[in-house]
Amino acid sequence: MAARPVALTAAPTTARIATLSAAGILAALTLGPIAAVLWRAGGLGAVTPADLDALRFTLVQAALSAGFSCALAVPVARALARRRFVGRGALVALMGAPFILPVIVAVMGLIALFGQAGLVNGALSALGLPKIDIYGLHGVVVAHVFFNLPLAVRILLQGWLDLPAERFRLAASLRLTPWAIFSQLEWPLLRRLMPGAFAVFFVICLTSFAVALTLGGGPRATTVELAIYQAMRFEFDLSHAATLALIQLALALVAGWVALRLSRGAGLGTGLDRLPLRWDGQGPAARLTDSAWIAVAGAFLLVPLALVVARGVPGLVLLGADTWRAAGHSLGVALASTVLCLAWALPLARPRGALLSLAAIAISPLVLGTGLFVILRPFVNPFTLALPVTALVNALMALPFALRIITPAAESTRADYARLAATLRLTRGAWLRLVLLPRLRRPLGFAAGLTAALAMGDLGVIALFADPQRATLPLQVYRLMGSYQMEAAAGASLLLLILSFGLFVLFDRGGRVRASA
Amino acid sequence: MKALTFAAGFLTATAAVAQQETLTVYAPDYFVSEWGPGPRIEELFEARCDCDLQFLPGDVLPRILLEGDRTEADVVIGLNTDVTQQARESGLFAPHRVDLAPLTLPIDWTDDVFLPFNYSHTAFVYATTRLNDAPDSFDALLNAPDDLRIVIQDPRSSISGLAMALWVHAIYGDEAQAAWEQLAPKIVTVTRGWSESYGLFTDGEADMVLSYTTSPAYHIIAEDDTTKKAAIFPEGHYFMVELAAKLAGTDQPELAQDFMDFILSEDFQSMIATGNWSFPAALPRDQWPEGFQQLDMPETVLFYSEEEAAALRDEAIEAWRQGLSR
The missing domain is CATH 3.40.190.10 (Periplasmic binding protein-like II)
Incomplete structure (x- = not known):
């Protein structure tokens, strides 16, 4: 079936202008800073043997992390799509939380579970078994899966729920075998969603730094991002930093391009927007496997979170005015980022837009921040722009995720309804209002929640710009830890978790009109 | 006419604000939180100078090097000897002109640009x-x-x-x-x-x-x-010693010098031990806080x-x- 969207006869030019300008701003914001750093540095630098080691490790860990995140998401998402149980909605929402946790908080939570003095090792030694060691390549992969599995599950679950209910009805009345259901209904869905999801996770893991370092256990786990940090901060070798940043960017674009090529496969056509009820997978074996997947994934994702909460509660009372003010800033930044990001994502919600947006997360935040600093410095005092710049950059960083969530639904809506809309001569406004936005409501809500939460938790660029009056909450967590205030830092982390998660749930709920989704 | 009056009023207002001079100090992040030494330094110095001391936290050295002679910093605080060579070679810093006699460091210190304020x-x-x-x-x-x-x-x-x-x-x-x-x-x-x-x-x-x-x-x-x-x-x-330095291109040379002098003063030195959890650079051991005197020294x-x-x-x-x- 030809799934190519048919061009709308009604006002395609405004749509195209919106898309092109959104893409232009995106390109300028990613390439501009690198160019500025290169200009300031006076050219490219050499790549050292240590850089090549770092590159090799970075590629291996990113490929493994993205692979495991995607592979494990399939059974978990399928189990969640097939099962109905009390608390399922809450579980789905809670399971999204790791993705939005600030890195340092999540790492501490994981270490409290898997570390030398963690729960797992406590249980193992109580049973007289040898301890496990979380530090190493496997630790890095575990942490990245912890971060990315929730989003992978949500993307797939979204796809599953967007399968027209009529298809499952038909499958049930034809008494299709589980294998037939998989190959006819689920496999095309995976073919369509997985390459893109893999690319996003691969790219986000490319720029990983603190996770890889803390859980990597030593210099073998050196990533390119660490080499950039070293070049920037210790050697002030901007040309070296910019060179590495370009390599990172090139890798991301190759990964994105490959994903775009692989991500073929049509949508499954339209339905009547009924609730997707499932008749398959009701046998005891299927029930058991599904329950096991849900239990294991739930424990893996939720226990570290519970530990973060437990560690943070005593620290909540220690929070001072600075921290509360920082929380206010973070909330403002998060809301501004969300509005920006959605306004940016809607015109870009096409496969090539998703590819382009990968550039945003492939750029080292350090290079991005430095580049913006170099660009802004001649015109304004960058300190006064700390919060707007942070909001903008956070919107940029969240864009690939928002697009990954919105694009499949937007594409299939275009493919499925463009002809009808053209026949009815719908205006652009009517198309948006009556067809596109209602159909995108759920992904839009999810994307907004994600953006808001990511923008709350991201440290990214602010470190170069912030002054004491304009700190954000994640920065405040680091400041507290730097002054021996580990308990207050744990409290501030919990506050951050509560606020991020609160925003996430608020937006995500707002998008979910169909109750059982 | 109205616009003119407004402009005049506006100018007077800015002049009134500008009367209180601002000293801009770049400092590491841990310095400026409510638990760091920044707030106490600010309080003590502002009491002496009738000025406004502003800390701008972040990666001190990379930022200064990035900004070059267009930096707004008058003083930087929180550098470390292991990375000062690049800072010195940038030519951005001026001699501190502070008498080093009061120093109580365990090593000799004769640097005329970078001034130690605490060590560990x-x-x-x-x-x-x-x-x-x-x-x-x-x-x-x-x-x-x-x-x-x-x-x-x-x-x-x-x-x-x-x-x-x-x-x-x-x-x-x-x-x-x-x-x-x-x-x-x-x-x-x-x-x-x-x-x-x-x-x-x-x-x-x-x-x-x-x-x-x-x-x-x-x-x-x-x-x-x-x-x-x-x-x-x-x-x-x-x-490990933490250092402060004065920018050569500061537009507040007197305030910057006052601040450099303030660093080795008793006010600053007697506060820094518990402010930054380090040994004061210019305070005899018997004047350290009790908890510091108990510490095992190498x-x-x-x-x-x-x-x-x-x-x-x-x-x-x-x-x-x-x-x-x-």
Whole structure:
């Protein structure tokens, strides 16, 4: 079936202008800073043997992390799509939380579970078994899966729920075998969603730094991002930093391009927007496997979170005015980022837009921040722009995720309804209002929640710009830890978790009109 | 006419605000939180100068180098000798013109640009409640059983990690890589910065953490906890000093000079111990806060001048990288 969207006869030019300008701003914001750093540095630098080691490790860990995140998401998402149980909605929402946790908080939570003095090792030694060691390549992969599995599950679950209910009805009345259901209904869905999801996770893991370092256990786990940090901060070798940043960017674009090529496969056509009820997978074996997947994934994702909460509660009372003010800033930044990001994502919600947006997360935040600093410095005092710049950059960083969530639904809506809309001569406004936005409501809500939460938790660029009056909450967590205030830092982390998660749930709920989704 | 009046009023208003001069000081992040020394320095200095002291926190040196002579900073505080060579070569800094006689550092200090305000030494900190027989020398640490768990910082991303690489180099020289190889099995992990390491230590994830000889003072004074100790090694401890410097291109030369003078004053020095949890650079030991006087002090202090540190840095980091990559 030809799934190519048919061009709308009604006002395609405004749509195209919106898309092109959104893409232009995106390109300028990613390439501009690198160019500025290169200009300031006076050219490219050499790549050292240590850089090549770092590159090799970075590629291996990113490929493994993205692979495991995607592979494990399939059974978990399928189990969640097939099962109905009390608390399922809450579980789905809670399971999204790791993705939005600030890195340092999540790492501490994981270490409290898997570390030398963690729960797992406590249980193992109580049973007289040898301890496990979380530090190493496997630790890095575990942490990245912890971060990315929730989003992978949500993307797939979204796809599953967007399968027209009529298809499952038909499958049930034809008494299709589980294998037939998989190959006819689920496999095309995976073919369509997985390459893109893999690319996003691969790219986000490319720029990983603190996770890889803390859980990597030593210099073998050196990533390119660490080499950039070293070049920037210790050697002030901007040309070296910019060179590495370009390599990172090139890798991301190759990964994105490959994903775009692989991500073929049509949508499954339209339905009547009924609730997707499932008749398959009701046998005891299927029930058991599904329950096991849900239990294991739930424990893996939720226990570290519970530990973060437990560690943070005593620290909540220690929070001072600075921290509360920082929380206010973070909330403002998060809301501004969300509005920006959605306004940016809607015109870009096409496969090539998703590819382009990968550039945003492939750029080292350090290079991005430095580049913006170099660009802004001649015109304004960058300190006064700390919060707007942070909001903008956070919107940029969240864009690939928002697009990954919105694009499949937007594409299939275009493919499925463009002809009808053209026949009815719908205006652009009517198309948006009556067809596109209602159909995108759920992904839009999810994307907004994600953006808001990511923008709350991201440290990214602010470190170069912030002054004491304009700190954000994640920065405040680091400041507290730097002054021996580990308990207050744990409290501030919990506050951050509560606020991020609160925003996430608020937006995500707002998008979910169909109750059982 | 109205517009003119408004403009006149506006100008007067800005002039009134501008009467109070502003001194801009770049400082590291940990300086400016409500728990850092920044707020107290600000309070004490503003009481003396009738000016507005503004701290701008962040990566001090990279930012200054990035901004060059267009920087707004009048003074920077919180640099470290292991990275000052680049700062000096930038030519952005002016002589501090402060009399160095009051200094009480364990080493001679004659630098006329970078002024020390507090110091400490690298050391492994442990809890007596968790570790009964802490290694009593660096050799003992290397030869300790492999189930001793230590956590350190990355010399490529952390100033204390770099100090440790230089420390190992100062003790073991050409054998540094072999020393790192011996240490490797005991290293739980390497973190980006000091905060993450110290967090892992307080969470019980490691028995010993690379920190400072002054860290136990925080626990003694702020938490009334005397169970945290720095293991003192006869081979010596690497000296870490924090520095301030005045920008040559400052538009507030007098205020900047006042601030430099203020740094070695008793007001500043008697506050900095508990403000920044380090030894004051110019205060006799008997005037230190009680908790600091109780601290075990190293007998041998190891130190590389900034030229030596700059020359040895790559070698010391490479020894660390090779030793831990085995």
